[in-house]
Amino acid sequence: MLDIGVVGAGLRGRLFARALRQIPDVRIVAVADANSAAGEAFAAEFGAAAHPDHRALLAASPGLAGLVVATPDFAHRDAAVDAARTGVGLLIEKPLATDVAEAEQIHEAVQQSGTKAMVAFENRWNPRFVLTRHQVRSGAVGDVLFQCAHLNDTTFVPRTMLSWAARTTPGWFLMPHTVDLALWLSGKRPKTVYATGLRRVMAASGIDTYDGIHALVTFTDDTTLTLQSHWMLPESYPSVFDFRYELVGERAALQIDGADEGVSMAGPRYQWLHHATLEDDGRVIGVAAEIARSFVDLLTGARRPDDVPTVAEAVVVTTVVAAIHQSIEAGVPVQLGSAAG
Numbered sequence: 222m223l224d225i226g227v228v229g230a231g232l233r234g235r236l237f238a239r240a241l242r243q244i245p246d247v248r249i250v251a252v253a254d255a256n257s258a259a260g261e262a263f264a265a266e267f268g269a270a271a272h273p274d275h276r277a278l279l280a281a282s283p284g285l286a287g288l289v290v291a292t293p294d295f296a297h298r299d300a301a302v303d304a305a306r307t308g309v310g311l312l313i314e315k316p317l318a319t320d321v322a323e324a325e326q327i328h329e330a331v332q333q334s335g336t337k338a339m340v341a342f343e344n345r346w347n348p349r350f351v352l353t354r355h356q357v358r359s360g361a362v363g364d365v366l367f368q369c370a371h372l373n374d375t376t377f378v379p380r381t382m383l384s385w386a387a388r389t390t391p392g393w394f395l396m397p398h399t400v401d402l403a404l405w406l407s408g409k410r411p412k413t414v415y416a417t418g419l420r421r422v423m424a425a426s427g428i429d430t431y432d433g434i435h436a437l438v439t440f441t442d443d444t445t446l447t448l449q450s451h452w453m454l455p456e457s458y459p460s461v462f463d464f465r466y467e468l469v470g471e472r473a474a475l476q477i478d479g480a481d482e483g484v485s486m487a488g489p490r491y492q493w494l495h496h497a498t499l500e501d502d503g504r505v506i507g508v509a510a511e512i513a514r515s516f517v518d519l520l521t522g523a524r525r526p527d528d529v530p531t532v533a534e535a536v537v538v539t540t541v542v543a544a545i546h547q548s549i550e551a552g553v554p555v556q557l558g559s560a561a562g
């Protein structure tokens with residue numbers, strides 16, 4: 222039996238727990254959530270023991286093989302570092318951390334203990350981007366010159382979905398996905414970052430964060446990545462998010478629509494029905510199920526530690542997104558050091 226614990230019993234913690242428990246010989250044994258009601262509800266659903274925090278969970282679960290860290294963006298470090306130090310394997314939600322020093326602390330703890338760890342950059346399991354990477358790696362695209370990613374949310378996300386929106390930004394919540402994709406698809410190393418951010422509508426409504434961020438990342442070979450992430454789409458938009466990715470190479474250009482997955486429904490309102498991850502009769506299928514499978518394979522040794530999004534790669538992503546925020550605040554481009562790649 223592979224015993225797994227979960228820290229953060231919210232949307233993602235529950236999704237991964239459902240995806241993990243359907244794998245033979247895996248059971249969800251423990252949960253820790255800062256909100257006791259969320260922890261108790263999770264414990265009842267999974268037959269797990271509820272704990273007030275990750276330290277109590279780790280102390281009470283000596284045989285734990287793995288821990289899912291699905292706390293809010295800014296609260297991954299403590300659970301990740303303490304679990305790594307006890308040799309427990311880690312599946313950490315993106316972003317690894319919202320602070321470069323914290324990201325490096327997680328990396329150091331994982332390196333020192335030699336524990337197995339991966340970061341849930343979920344687009345790496347999305348067939349659209351897997352296919353894109355195949356094209357790049359096959360040589361059909363040639364050198365990647367320009368990448369451009371729009372990943373935006375409707376106002377539902379900061380206003381309703383995330384109780385902690387004021388403690389993150391569209392940069393930290395959304396850009397880790399697109400920065401990781403750009404690095405993974407192209408293999409480039411970031412050199413400089415220039416960004417601007419608008420703080421107007423959300424801040425005026427009491428959610429003190431950016432409405433949106435635009436960033437230009439230049440790589441060491443002078444090729445570029447343009448990023449847009451805002452959460453200002455109206456809630457009448459057919460999907461809670463919009464995702465468009467363009468990659469232009471020397472010999473070919475690819476355009477990937479990551480939001481319209483091909484099933485639309487016109488009813489009281491017009492909607493794009495997402496199915497990259499789907500729960501069908503209580504069974505999780507698609508991307509989240511693949512991530513859970515990869516985590517179990519990593520823990521059992523069936524998958525190589527570098528065949529998943531690594532903590533080292535996630536440190537680079539955090540470094541780039543931190544530089545984006547620094548550039549907004551300073552109003553000038555930010556040079557990235559050697560740590561960024």
Ligand SMILES: NC(=O)c1ccc[n+]([C@@H]2O[C@H](COP(=O)([O-])OP(=O)(O)OC[C@H]3O[C@@H](n4cnc5c(N)ncnc54)[C@H](O)[C@@H]3O)[C@@H](O)[C@H]2O)c1
Pocket residue numbers: 228229230231232233234253254255256259274275291292293294295296314315316341343383384394
């Ligand atoms: N598609 C994606 O890849 C995707 C989508 C949504 C969220 N996420 C990421 O997943 C993570 C969790 O997001 P979510 O939407 O599940 O959030 P959520 O608000 O639904 O759940 C977070 C839970 O963590 C608990 N919590 C907060 N601080 C804690 C602490 N210190 N210790 C223990 N529990 C704590 C909260 O009480 C809450 O129950 C975030 O990092 C987010 O960016 C990824």
